[in-house]
Structure formats: structure tokens, C-alpha cells
Amino acid sequence: MNTLIQHEFDINFYLIVLYQAHVYLIILLKLKKFIAPQNTDLILSEAQKKELYHKLIEQLLKDFLLANEDLNIPHSISPIELKIQVHKKIHQLIHNKFNVYLNLLYIIDVNEDEIKKLDGFNSVELAEQVSYLILKREWQKVWYKNLY
Numbered sequence: 001m002n003t004l005i006q007h008e009f010d011i012n013f014y015l016i017v018l019y020q021a022h023v024y025l026i027i028l029l030k031l032k033k034f035i036a037p038q039n040t041d042l043i044l045s046e047a048q049k050k051e052l053y054h055k056l057i058e059q060l061l062k063d064f065l066l067a068n069e070d071l072n073i074p075h076s077i078s079p080i081e082l083k084i085q086v087h088k089k090i091h092q093l094i095h096n097k098f099n100v101y102l103n104l105l106y107i108i109d110v111n112e113d114e115i116k117k118l119d120g121f122n123s124v125e126l127a128e129q130v131s132y133l134i135l136k137r138e139w140q141k142v143w144y145k146n147l148y
Contacts, residue, residue: 034140040132043139044079055142056135057082063138067104069093086135091127105130110137 037043047053057075064071073085093101105115110133118129 034143036136036140040083040135041079043132043135044083047139047142048079050143050146052142052146053079055146056139059138059142060086060135063108064089064104066107067100069097069100069104083131083135087127087131090131090134091123094123094127094130105134108134108137110134 037046044053044056047056054075057073057077061071061073069089071085071089073082077085090101093104110130114133115130118126120126
């Protein structure tokens with residue numbers, strides 16, 4: 001009978017240790033913070049390294065569609081071409097469909113304070129900076145979805 005009690009104690013002890021390890025792992029994962037790459041090229045490079053580039057494209061396509069604006073890019077688009085196409089689309093929206101542009105920023109949930117800090121004097125540069133903010137936010141969404 002004594003060995004049976006010892007065996008139950010061992011099992012309970014290991015279950016407690018296993019549970020605590022699981023809790024610590026969850027805490028460590030939650031502490032892992034998203035650190036945004038500093039430019040568009042680094043975002044696209046990181047997405048490729050983590051094999052999440054196609055997820056990033058899917059997220060972009062989904063959010064543009066929610067804004068009723070077709071991004072019209074293939075899933076096989078290269079990172080360089082993606083950067084160019086997003087920039088062109090944002091530049092076009094700023095000039096021709098400003099309400100759609102604002103709606104897109106809202107749907108993607110681009111940080112409003114970051115948008116306000118941008119200099120809107122040169123629309124080409126503005127479109128480039130906004131493209132980075134869009135890709136950064138979309139990458140953040142994909143990164144977190146992959147983490148959890």
C-alpha cells in the first residue's frame with residue numbers, strides 16, 4: 001500500500017511540474033513583443049525568412065478587399081514588385097480616391113499618430129511612408145497570428 005501512495009505522489013508531483021512549465025511557457029510567449037523592422041525591405045525580408053510572406057500577401061489582399069479596393073496582385077509576386085505595387089496603389093488612392101484611402105487606413109488599423117507625423121508635402125514620399133506603415137501593421141497582424 002505504501003508503494004501505491006508513493007506512486008500517486010510521484011504522478012501528482014510530475015503533473016504539477018508539467019503544469020508549471022506550461023504556465024511559464026505561456027508567460028514567456030506573451031512577453032515576446034513585436035519589434036517592427038525599420039523599413040519595407042526589412043519587413044519583406046523577415047516575412048520571407050519566417051516563411052510568412054504569402055500570409056502577408058493574403059492579409060494585404062483581404063484588407064484591401066474590405067476597403068472595396070482591389071490591390072490586383074498575384075500571390076506569386078516578388079517582394080520588390082509588391083513594394084512597388086503597394087506604393088503605386090497608395091499614391092493613386094491619395095490623389096484619386098482619398099476617402100477610400102482613409103477607409104483603408106482605418107480597416108488596416110494603421111496608427112493614427114504615426115500618420116499625423118508624416119510630411120504630406122511630397123505625395124510620392126508620403127505614399128512611400130504610408131506604404132511602410134501599412135506593411136508594418138499587416139506584418140504585425142501576421143506575426144501575432146503565427147505566434148499564437
